[in-house]
Amino acid sequence: MSARDLSVLLGVILIIVMLVIPLPGWLLSILILTNISLALLVILVTMNTTEALEFAIFPSLLLLLTLFRLGLNVSTTRSILSDAEAGGVIETFGNFVTGGNPFVGFVIFLILVIIQFIVITKGAERVSEVAARFTLDAMPGKQMSIDADLNAGMITEQQAKERREKIENEADFYGAMDGASKFVKGDAIAGIVIVLVNIIFGFIIGMTQFGLSAAETVDVFLRLTVGDGLVSQIPALLIATATGIIVTRVAAEGNLSHDVTGQLFRYPQMLYVAAGTIFFLGFTPINFLLTSLLAGVLTVGGLYLSRMQNKEVEDQQDLEQEQEEEKEINTPENVVQLLNMDPIEFEFGYALIPIADTNQGGDLLDRIVMIRRQLALELGLVIPVVRIRDNIQLNPNEYQLKIKGNEVAKGELYMNHYLAMSPGMDDDSIEGIDTIEPAFGLPAKWINEEMKDEAELSGYTVVDPPSVVSTHITEIIKEHASKLLGRQETQQLVDHLKETYPILVDEVTPEPLSIGDIQKVLAKLLDEQVSVRNLPIIFETLADYGKMTNDTDLLAEYCRQSLSVQLTKQYSSDDYKMKVVTLSPQVEKKIAENVQQTEHGNFLSMDPETQQKLIEIIHKQASQAFGQDSAPVILCSPAVRMYVKQMIGRYLTDVVVLSYNELEPDVEVESAGVVNI
Numbered sequence: 001m002s003a004r005d006l007s008v009l010l011g012v013i014l015i016i017v018m019l020v021i022p023l024p025g026w027l028l029s030i031l032i033l034t035n036i037s038l039a040l041l042v043i044l045v046t047m048n049t050t051e052a053l054e055f056a057i058f059p060s061l062l063l064l065l066t067l068f069r070l071g072l073n074v075s076t077t078r079s080i081l082s083d084a085e086a087g088g089v090i091e092t093f094g095n096f097v098t099g100g101n102p103f104v105g106f107v108i109f110l111i112l113v114i115i116q117f118i119v120i121t122k123g124a125e126r127v128s129e130v131a132a133r134f135t136l137d138a139m140p141g142k143q144m145s146i147d148a149d150l151n152a153g154m155i156t157e158q159q160a161k162e163r164r165e166k167i168e169n170e171a172d173f174y175g176a177m178d179g180a181s182k183f184v185k186g187d188a189i190a191g192i193v194i195v196l197v198n199i200i201f202g203f204i205i206g207m208t209q210f211g212l213s214a215a216e217t218v219d220v221f222l223r224l225t226v227g228d229g230l231v232s233q234i235p236a237l238l239i240a241t242a243t244g245i246i247v248t249r250v251a252a253e254g255n256l257s258h259d260v261t262g263q264l265f266r267y268p269q270m271l272y273v274a275a276g277t278i279f280f281l282g283f284t285p286i287n288f289l290l291t292s293l294l295a296g297v298l299t300v301g302g303l304y305l306s307r308m309q310n311k312e313v314e315d316q317q318d319l320e321q322e323q324e325e326e327k328e329i330n331t332p333e334n335v336v337q338l339l340n341m342d343p344i345e346f347e348f349g350y351a352l353i354p355i356a357d358t359n360q361g362g363d364l365l366d367r368i369v370m371i372r373r374q375l376a377l378e379l380g381l382v383i384p385v386v387r388i389r390d391n392i393q394l395n396p397n398e399y400q401l402k403i404k405g406n407e408v409a410k411g412e413l414y415m416n417h418y419l420a421m422s423p424g425m426d427d428d429s430i431e432g433i434d435t436i437e438p439a440f441g442l443p444a445k446w447i448n449e450e451m452k453d454e455a456e457l458s459g460y461t462v463v464d465p466p467s468v469v470s471t472h473i474t475e476i477i478k479e480h481a482s483k484l485l486g487r488q489e490t491q492q493l494v495d496h497l498k499e500t501y502p503i504l505v506d507e508v509t510p511e512p513l514s515i516g517d518i519q520k521v522l523a524k525l526l527d528e529q530v531s532v533r534n535l536p537i538i539f540e541t542l543a544d545y546g547k548m549t550n551d552t553d554l555l556a557e558y559c560r561q562s563l564s565v566q567l568t569k570q571y572s573s574d575d576y577k578m579k580v581v582t583l584s585p586q587v588e589k590k591i592a593e594n595v596q597q598t599e600h601g602n603f604l605s606m607d608p609e610t611q612q613k614l615i616e617i618i619h620k621q622a623s624q625a626f627g628q629d630s631a632p633v634i635l636c637s638p639a640v641r642m643y644v645k646q647m648i649g650r651y652l653t654d655v656v657v658l659s660y661n662e663l664e665p666d667v668e669v670e671s672a673g674v675v676n677i
Contacts, residue, residue, distance in 0.1 A: 012064070018071035022078055029089040031072055032231050038065060039235035039242075046242040053169055058246055059176035065239055066183045069232055073194050076228045080198055080221065081205055090227040106222065109229040112237060113192055136175070142167050177247055187236055191229065198225040268309060271302030341405045343384035343484055346473065351396035352413055355466050356388055364388065367470040374474065379481050379526060380533025382489070386473075399469060401476050403483055409476045411438035413465040417446045423459035430455050438472040482523040490519040497535045504539050512546040517555075524556035528645065528656070530563065537562050551601050557642055561661045568664040571633055571656060576666065580635040580658070581621045581673045583644070587614065590677065591640045591647075604643040610677075615651055617675050622655055625672035631656050635669065638662075 017023075018031070042061070049055050076090060085091065143164065150160040202221030206212045212220065275298035282291035346368075354360040365388065372383045394400065400410040412435070420430060421437050421444040432445030447455055447462075456462050463471075477484070494515065498505040509518060521542065522532045532538060541562040545555055560567065572578040583591075594606040606614075622632035634657045636644055641659035648655055663669065 011068070015064075015068050015071040018075045022082070023075050025079065025085060028072070028075055028079065031075075032089045035065075035069055035072060035235050036231070038068075039238035043238045043242040043245070046245045049246070052173055052246055053166065055246060056169060056173055058242075059173070062239065062243065063183055065235075066187045069187065069236060070190060073190070073228070073232055076232075077194060077198055080224045080228060081201055085224070090224060090231055092227070103222075106226050109195065109226050109233065112230070112233045113188060115237065136171055139167055139171055177243070188240075191232055191236060194232075195225055195229045198228065268302045268305035271298045271305065275299045275302065342387040342402075343404055344386045344477070345402040345405075346386055346388045346399065347391040347394060347402070348399040348413075349394040349396040350390055350392060351415060352399060352465075353390055354415060355413070355469065356390075362466070364466060364469070367466060368473070371470060371474050371477070375477060375481070377533070378531055379478065380493075380531050380535065381481055381485060381526065382492070383477060383481075384484060401473060403476075403480050408480055409438070409472065411469070411472055413469060414446045415465060417448055418452050418455075418462045418464055419468050420445045420447050420451075420455040420460040420462045423461070425459075427455075427458040427460075430458060430460065438468065439475040478529065482526040485519060485523050485526060487515050487519050490515050490522060493522075493532075493535060494518065497539065501536055501539065504536065504543065507543045508539050508546060512550065513542060513555075517546075517550060517552055518542070520552040521556045521559060524552065525559060530560060531566065534563065534566060553601055553642060557638065557659075561638070561659070564662050564664055567658065567662045568667050571631070571658065572667055575668075577668045577670060578633065578663070579625065579630075579670045579672050580633045581618070581625050581675060582671055583634065583636045583640075584674050584676045587675050587677055588637055588640050590614075591643055595640075595643055602643075604646055606647070611647060614675070614677065615648055617677070618648055618655070619652055621673040621675055622652070633658060634675075635660065635663075 014031075023031075042058075042065070045055060046058070052058075079085065080090075146155075146160050146163050146167075149155045150157065155163070199222060202225060203214075203217050206217030206221050207214065275295040278291050278298065279295035282288035282295075348356070353362075355362045356364040358365065368386050368388070372386075375381065375383050391400075395412075397412050397414055398410065399413065400407050402408065414433065417432075419435070419437065420432065421442050426443075430445060430447065430451060432447035432451065435444055435446055436442070437444045445455075445460075452462055494505055494509065509515060513521075522538070525532050525538075538559050541559045542555060545558045549555065568578070590610070591604065591606070594604055595602055596605040604611075618634065622634070626632045632652075632655045634644065634648075634655060636657065636659060638659040638661045641657055641662075645657040648657070
């Protein structure tokens with residue numbers, strides 16, 4: 001037998017002992033305090049249960065506690081009538097509560113009995129009866145509901161079994177509570193009878209056996225009887241209250257404290273109404289200071305609860321939004337959204353957050369807007385929105401630019417520093433972190449603010465980190481502009497042109513050229529940094545030559561020739577002069593002889609050795625003629641321009657190739673060298 005089982009058995013045996021064997025006063029005091037502790041524990045447990053079946057032993061426990069209390073009453077009555085004393089606890093209760101007046105204590109005892117018997121016990125008894133009857137009446141419907149859910153496959157056999165057991169246990173519990181409430185009622189009646197017996201027989205015994213006077217008898221026996229009644233009725237009142245709580249618990253979401261505070265203060269505005277009412281009561285003879293103080297407490301409580309309620313509502317909305325987003329992500333229909341890719345992404349390490357955070361003075365967002373406007377004017381292309389975000393996987397000072405998910409450039413910035421680009425001759429007094437300017441590949445240094453003025457005086461070009469990164473972004477987008485131009489973007493350009501040139505657009509597309517053909521022509525122009533902003537001229541050219549050929553490479557060449565004014569201005573100096581490197585007739589003939597024509601277009605098919613040698617010669621001539629002052633320009637005949645660009649484009653990306661037909665007649669051309677084999 002376990003210690004737990006043994007303790008309960010010993011408790012029952014102790015109750016029997018109390019009914020038969022007289023107990024000393026010190027032991028009675030211990031048992032009385034134990035009785036009060038058990039009653040307090042029961043009501044606390046009852047208040048913290050969320051449903052009745054969590055305390056299913058309550059009916060049996062109620063019987064044992066009632067029997068324990070009655071056993072104490074028998075023992076204390078025996079001690080009072082036989083020895084005129086019943087331990088320190090009863091005597092203390094009698095002296096403290098009565099305050100020296102046994103009749104006052106007797107009145108208090110009667111009030112407690114009336115509260116327990118008429119209010120709490122009677123109400124709990126009625127609730128127990130109704131709950132038991134309704135629970136039994138609802139059992140068939142609940143059983144049918146369980147069977148229906150089981151047949152529909154909504155629950156398993158094990159779940160159905162558990163729910164049936166719960167229904168049966170509820171019926172048994174409320175039935176037992178209906179009977180157990182009679183114990184509480186009988187306990188209250190027994191308490192009254194025991195007190196009356198103690199008073200009547202105590203008066204008789206005190207005067208006959210102890211030889212006390214009437215006043216002394218009343219003082220001794222009435223005081224002890226009232227003390228005995230109080231130490232019995234206080235636990236009885238707690239147990240009766242616990243009985244009422246457990247049978248009145250319905251629709252519980254938590255324990256009693258949670259439900260009371262949550263439901264009583266669900267509407268904080270009502271506290272304002274109550275506060276106003278209490279405040280105006282202060283204008284009556286009631287104490288104004290007291291009513292004002294209470295009204296202030298209610299108002300503060302209303303404000304606090306309103307704030308907490310708003311916070312809970314916001315938290316709940318955030319939680320619901322997160323759950324909804326998670327639900328959307330997990331649904332098969334929305335998994336496709338994960339495939340979406342931003343056209344342009346700019347990611348940076350955490351140390352670079354200040355350049356994008358407006359709260360810290362960052363203006364990168366405004367710079368991106370200006371970059372998009374600038375490129376729209378320069379290239380005639382609407383650049384998509386740039387997605388800007390931090391990336392903890394990058395180094396703190398690192399950034400990278402992605403186009404359609406692929407990294408195309410990366411760099412490094414140092415906040416609170418400036419990038420000083422070398423004028424050609426380095427000054428050893430300028431100290432900093434050696435680096436390469438990311439946009440144009442020039443040697444540079446990251447210098448601190450104290451070194452800025454000195455570097456400028458030494459001829460260095462000094463720029464701040466936001467300007468460095470915005471310049472880099474601009475150049476990279478220019479370089480990859482053709483990748484940002486798809487059929488959808490081309491259609492938008494065509495639709496915009498159609499608003500002012502509808503006949504021109506109708507003559508070009510959908511016949512003889514599709515949107516895909518137009519996109520390829522525009523992309524080839526953008527690949528060589530040719531602006532497509534002048535769409536009317538481009539479409540005029542496509543309308544003229546589109547019916548002759550559908551070769552997009554050849555159509556792009558015709559478009560370049562039509563844009564001769566634009567190209568001439570783009571690559572000539574302010575005084576309308578252009579410095580170029582030309583190809584010798586032998587080189588042009590060599591290239592023309594190696595052009596292979598196929599049904600899918602024409603391309604250069606030159607042996608690798610000759611091609612490599614030619615690229616090296618062009619690179620050497622361009623480097624000698626131009627250095628780093630400007631972009632090298634190769635001038636050749638229209639027949640081979642496209643093939644020359646194809647040959648050197650992958651290796652000499654900064655070399656511009658123009659044909660004679662792409663220059664205006666009045667431009668002054670200066671030959672800086674000739675490419676010979």
